[in-house]
Amino acid sequence: MEFGTLDGIIGCVAAGLGVSLLPCAIAEKYMTTQSLAFHVLATKQAQIPTWFIYYNERVLSADLTILSFTLAILSATLTILSVTLTDSIRHFDDSIRP
Known part of the structure; x- marks a missing residue:
């Protein structure tokens, strides 16, 4: 699936329609307004x-x-x-x- 906005991506993730890989700075902005959980990638995984x-x-x-x-x-x-x-x-x- 392709979305044109971060709001669309975050909205679908918050609705349980999938997952997304985002930079921490972006994800943190939405954590207070959306029902989201996050998983920090280990250093080896994050450097791909x-x-x-x-x-x-x-x-x-x-x-x-x-x-x-x-x-x-x-x-x-x-x-x-x-x-x-x-x-x-x-x-x-x-x-x-x-």
């Missing part, structure tokens, strides 16, 4: 690759092309930041050891 998929024979609109490109840049940037941060932490650990 996410794919942007679409029908193979469809030409992407300009907006979807821009979104796809932006997501690719963001993903590459986060990977670089993660590697840089890991290297910095290793360097810091080495520098404070006696």
Whole structure:
């Protein structure tokens, strides 16, 4: 099923028609107004690759092309930041050891 709004998604979940996977910040906003329960994913489960998929024979609109490109840049940037941060932490650990 596909919904155009978060209100539609949350409304169906609150009515018992399914489940949804949402960022904590979004889910928390609805917890006080809807009858919802939540389950926090373990760290290993929460860090999963996410794919942007679409029908193979469809030409992407300009907006979807821009979104796809932006997501690719963001993903590459986060990977670089993660590697840089890991290297910095290793360097810091080495520098404070006696």
